[in-house]
Amino acid sequence: SQQGEEDPQALSIQEGENATMNCSxxxxxxxxxxxxxxxxxxxxxxxxxxSNEREKHSGRLRVTLDTSKKSSSLLITASRAADTASYFxxxxxxxxxxxxxxxxxxxxxxx
Amino acid sequence: xxxVIQSPRHExxxxxxxxxxxxxxxxxxxxxxxxxxxxMRGLELLIYFNNNVPIDDSGMPEDRFSAKMPNAxxxxxxxxxxxPRDSAVYFCASSLTVPAxxxxxxxxxxxxxx
Numbered sequence: 001s002q003q004g005e006e007d008p009q010a011l012s013i014q015e016g017e018n019a020t021m022n023c024s025x026x027x028x029x030x031x032x033x034x035x036x037x038x039x040x041x042x043x044x045x046x047x048x049x050x051s052n053e054r055e056k057h058s059g060r061l062r063v064t065l066d067t068s069k070k071s072s073s074l075l076i077t078a079s080r081a082a083d084t085a086s087y088f089x090x091x092x093x094x095x096x097x098x099x100x101x102x103x104x105x106x107x108x109x110x111x
Numbered sequence: 112x113x114x115v116i117q118s119p120r121h122e123x124x125x126x127x128x129x130x131x132x133x134x135x136x137x138x139x140x141x142x143x144x145x146x147x148x149x150x151m152r153g154l155e156l157l158i159y160f161n162n163n164v165p166i167d168d169s170g171m172p173e174d175r176f177s178a179k180m181p182n183a184x185x186x187x188x189x190x191x192x193x194x195p196r197d198s199a200v201y202f203c204a205s206s207l208t209v210p211a212x213x214x215x216x217x218x219x220x221x222x223x224x225x
Contacts, residue, residue, distance in 0.1 A: 030211055042115075042202055042216030043154075088154070092211035098144075098167060099211060101154045 004032075004089040004102030012108040019076040021105040023089030024069075030094045032065060034074050037086045037104070046074075046087075079109045115217035117203050123223045129191040132220045134203030135184055142210055145178055145188050146202040148219075154202075159210065160186065166210075193224045 007022045023032070031050045035043040049056045049065045049072065056063045062075040076083055086106050090099040116135040124130055136143045144159040158168040163180045171178070175194070180186040190197055200219045206212035 033213065042218050043204075043214075044216070045213045048213060090214075095209045095211045097211055098156055098159060099214060100156075103153050 004091050004100060006087070006089055006102045006105040008105060009103070010106040010108070012110065013079055014110050015079060015081055017079055019079050019083070019107055019109070021074045021087050021107070023072045023074070023102055025072075025089075025091050026070065027093060029067070029091045030097065031092055032063075032072050033090045033099065034061075034063060034072075035088045035090060035101075037088065039085070043088065076107075079107075081109050081111045083107060084109045115203055115205055115215055117201075117217035117220050119220060120218060121221045121223075123225065124193055125225050126194055127192045128224075129189065130193045130197075130222060130224075132188040132201050132203075132222070134186045134188070134217060136186070136203070136205035137215055138184065140205035140207050140215070142206040142208075142212070143180060143186050144204040144206070144210075144214060145186070146204065147199045148202060149199045157188070161210075190222075193222075195224045198222055198224050 004023050004025045013019050033048045034046045037043045047058050047063050049063050060077045065072045086104040088101050088104045090101045092099050118133045145157040146154050148154045157170045158178045160180045178188045200221050202216050202219045204214040204216045206214045
């Protein structure tokens with residue numbers, strides 16, 4: 001079964017608004033990563049947060065991790081049409097473990 | 112660096128034919144991964160290699176699928192014989208030192224089996 005499950009499955013917002021996506025997982029993790037996939041392209045790494053970290057920022061991206069709730073959120077502030085893509089979380093149980101990807105959130109940003 | 116390179120980008124074949132997908136990982140990366148993505152099943156890990164050695168092939172769906180990595184700069188995923196249900200986008204990815212590192216994905220090969 002999938003280790004990570006994203007919520008919502010799809011999200012449509014207006015340009016300039018913030019977008020929040022959530023990821024829940026089932027077992028303890030070593031790290032959690034977020035990836036973006038534009039239509040017809042490969043996945044692109046966005047940000048990695050380790051199990052002992054609670055929050056990370058990268059440009060307009062903010063990721064939080066709550067290990068007690070086994071959940072993470074990805075916030076994209078001041079969204080742009082170019083942010084339209086699918087977003088996946090991926091988890092690993094240890095540094096030597098493979099990544100397990102969630103089912104993704106499809107984000108549409110309307111101009 | 113050019114990133115992960117995959118070929119071909121698109122492949123259309125008929126049921127029963129052999130299909131070979133190719134991947135060149137990022138130079139210096141120790142790990143190489145093959146994934147399959149479909150609408151129904153999402154992104155599935157098929158197999159991964161460490162320093163050219165297969166580590167986990169539990170995701171390979173059937174004996175019709177095989178993967179090799181003859182050297183650090185080249186890997187193949189072969190399907191023989193192909194079936195319509197193999198239609199999917201196949202991605203190759205590589206990571207630097209451990210499987211849980213950031214993974215760098217290629218552009219994918221879109222396979223259609225008629």
